[in-house]
Amino acid sequence: MLPVRRALISVSDKRGLGEFAAGLARLGVEIVSTGGTAKFLAGEGIEVVPVSRVTGFPEILGGRVKTLHPKIHGGILANRHRSADAAELSQHGITPIDLVVVNLYPFRETAAQGAKFAAVIESIDIGGPCMVRAAAKNFQSVAAVVDPEDYPQVLTALEKTGEVPESLRRKLAVKAFRHTQGYDAAISEWLERGSDPQAADGGEAGPRFPRHLYLDLERDLEPRYGENPHQPAAVYRTRGGPGVLGGLEQLQGKELSFNNLLDADAARRLVALFAEPTVVIVKHNNPCGVGRGADPAEAFERALATDPVSAFGSVVALNRPADGALAERMAELFVEVVVAPAVTAEARAVFAAKPNLRLLACPPYRPHPWGIELRGIAGGYLAQVPDGEPDDPAAWTCPTTRPPGDEERRALAFAWDVARYVKSNAIVLATGDQTVGVGAGQMSRVDSCRIAVDKALLPTAGAVAASDAFFPFRDGLDVLAAAGVTAVVQPGGSKRDDEVIAAADEHGMAMLFTGVRHFRH
Numbered sequence: 001m002l003p004v005r006r007a008l009i010s011v012s013d014k015r016g017l018g019e020f021a022a023g024l025a026r027l028g029v030e031i032v033s034t035g036g037t038a039k040f041l042a043g044e045g046i047e048v049v050p051v052s053r054v055t056g057f058p059e060i061l062g063g064r065v066k067t068l069h070p071k072i073h074g075g076i077l078a079n080r081h082r083s084a085d086a087a088e089l090s091q092h093g094i095t096p097i098d099l100v101v102v103n104l105y106p107f108r109e110t111a112a113q114g115a116k117f118a119a120v121i122e123s124i125d126i127g128g129p130c131m132v133r134a135a136a137k138n139f140q141s142v143a144a145v146v147d148p149e150d151y152p153q154v155l156t157a158l159e160k161t162g163e164v165p166e167s168l169r170r171k172l173a174v175k176a177f178r179h180t181q182g183y184d185a186a187i188s189e190w191l192e193r194g195s196d197p198q199a200a201d202g203g204e205a206g207p208r209f210p211r212h213l214y215l216d217l218e219r220d221l222e223p224r225y226g227e228n229p230h231q232p233a234a235v236y237r238t239r240g241g242p243g244v245l246g247g248l249e250q251l252q253g254k255e256l257s258f259n260n261l262l263d264a265d266a267a268r269r270l271v272a273l274f275a276e277p278t279v280v281i282v283k284h285n286n287p288c289g290v291g292r293g294a295d296p297a298e299a300f301e302r303a304l305a306t307d308p309v310s311a312f313g314s315v316v317a318l319n320r321p322a323d324g325a326l327a328e329r330m331a332e333l334f335v336e337v338v339v340a341p342a343v344t345a346e347a348r349a350v351f352a353a354k355p356n357l358r359l360l361a362c363p364p365y366r367p368h369p370w371g372i373e374l375r376g377i378a379g380g381y382l383a384q385v386p387d388g389e390p391d392d393p394a395a396w397t398c399p400t401t402r403p404p405g406d407e408e409r410r411a412l413a414f415a416w417d418v419a420r421y422v423k424s425n426a427i428v429l430a431t432g433d434q435t436v437g438v439g440a441g442q443m444s445r446v447d448s449c450r451i452a453v454d455k456a457l458l459p460t461a462g463a464v465a466a467s468d469a470f471f472p473f474r475d476g477l478d479v480l481a482a483a484g485v486t487a488v489v490q491p492g493g494s495k496r497d498d499e500v501i502a503a504a505d506e507h508g509m510a511m512l513f514t515g516v517r518h519f520r521h
Contacts, residue, residue, distance in 0.1 A: 002080055002141060003162045007099035008051075009041070010034040010067065010128065012106055013148060018044040020101075020151040027158055032097070034066050034127075035059065054095075067127040076100060076134040080141040099154075099164070100135035101145045104128040104183055108240045111190050124187055129180045139173035140166065146179040178216075182239055185214035209372065209383055220244055226258045233258045246363040251343060252351060253358035259284075260315065260358060264339050267317030270421040272365040273390055274319060279303045279326075283314045286441070290418050291434040297325040302434035304333070305458060315339065319364060322347045387420065387518060396489070396512040399501045404487045404510035407432055408464055412489040412512055415466035420518040426468040427452040427476070429460055429485065436463045445471060449479040460484050468518045470494040474503035481507035491517045 007029050025046050033048045041048045052058050059066035075097035078085040110123040135144035143164040157164050192210045217236035226233030237244045267282040279299040281289040288310035291302025296318050317339040324346030337358040351359050367388030374381045393413045415430035423441035427448040437456030439448030461484030470493050492513030504511045
């Protein structure tokens with residue numbers, strides 16, 4: 001039996017602390033605390049023993065040193081099962097500490113806010129990690145609590161038996177070591193990326209890709225399976241970040257599948273490229289229809305018209321709140337997932353008639369300025385900067401005799417944005433406000449041209465085309481011209497650019513070179 005008689009509490013995150021500490025006090029637990037936490041608890045009417053009274057030494061160096069003392073760490077680290085430890089505590093007048101409730105200074109949040117160098121340095125906790133690690137090391141005798149979410153189960157255990165069972169202490173210790181591990185990694189990455197103490201803003205940025213990259217991930221959910229039923233799967237979120245898909249809120253529907261999340265991510269990223277009300281329909285990680293209009297309902301009609309057959313069982317993303325008019329129109333189509341920044345009450349009432357529909361509220365996608373995308377390969381990971389920033393059509397050049405007209409330019413910019421999220425080799429046919437045909441994931445670019453034309457249900461005559469990479473031969477231009485395509489946007493840079501430009505001139509097509517490629521594998 002290891003009853004909890006004394007607790008040390010020193011937290012930055014004070015969520016749920018008042019209720020938890022009050023529960024400890026009701027159970028007769030003596031509470032030792034520091035600085036701001038002690039003031040908070042006193043304000044809640046909870047009796048607190050200041051840590052300086054325990055150590056016999058005041059907090060010094062602006063609070064940098066307050067718990068680094070044998071009266072604290074001896075009380076935490078003493079093994080309750082060793083008589084020699086008990087004798088030493090008695091000899092030195094040290095009272096055991098049975099419960100350590102500590103979470104750390106908000107280093108990640110301070111650094112992410114762009115705080116000055118000195119402020120970020122001061123947000124590096126020293127005493128906190130020491131106490132957490134000491135308590136976690138001695139979990140056979142002490143409970144270490146770093147997460148306010150664990151307060152209820154700890155308090156419940158104490159109310160039932162007066163102690164925290166070893167099985168729970170072990171779980172809390174694991175979480176505690178993960179907590180300090182991630183904290184130290186965040187500090188080392190911040191320092192490695194560059195921080196000049198003489199510069200007001202922290203100095204020049206360091207390397208985009210640090211020598212050591214630490215992934216601090218926490219399991220968020222477990223789908224029934226991965227891409228296929230025989231593959232077990234899990235979904236992890238980045239600790240300290242906003243959450244999966246920017247912090248999704250599932251408003252209704254069945255549990256999300258592995259493939260749902262892949263498609264929702266692709267759709268959310270693509271729809272964020274557009275300023276006008278836009279709807280993206282994704283199937284198997286490729287857009288099968290994109291439309292924009294005066295409102296979401298009109299945008300959806302245009303997106304659906306591209307390929308209504310492929311839209312069956314799709315994921316639909318919007319860059320505007322889903323409203324009742326959109327929901328009414330979508331009621332006729334079987335959709336797996338709807339992703340929107342918000343959903344009106346009218347829309348939720350309509351969607352409720354489809355209880356299996358997964359309805360997600362997600363903030364708009366914005367690439368993080370220091371973001372890194374990882375893709376697992378055997379034995380390691382590939383890392384790259386996200387391809388998330390919109391391109392500038394004003395920087396494009398025209399190599400053909402005929403330049404595109406204003407409407408063609410608008411359509412080319414639209415098609416180009418869509419092509420960025422089509423699996424390479426990618427060809428997108430479009431008008432100013434909707435896709436006409438999509439050719440995705442082919443081994444040769446001319447085949448993607450043929451598929452885009454063959455799949456088109458809308459007229460291709462007068463449409464424009466976007467190619468995610470250069471045309472290696474003129475054959476792709478010939479296929480598009482035969483379908484009535486009037487203008488093309490592509491990166492340029494092929495050894496046969498002259499041949500391709502000549503083909504465009506021969507067909508009276510306008511062409512723009514972007515100078516930027518958007519492969520997506």
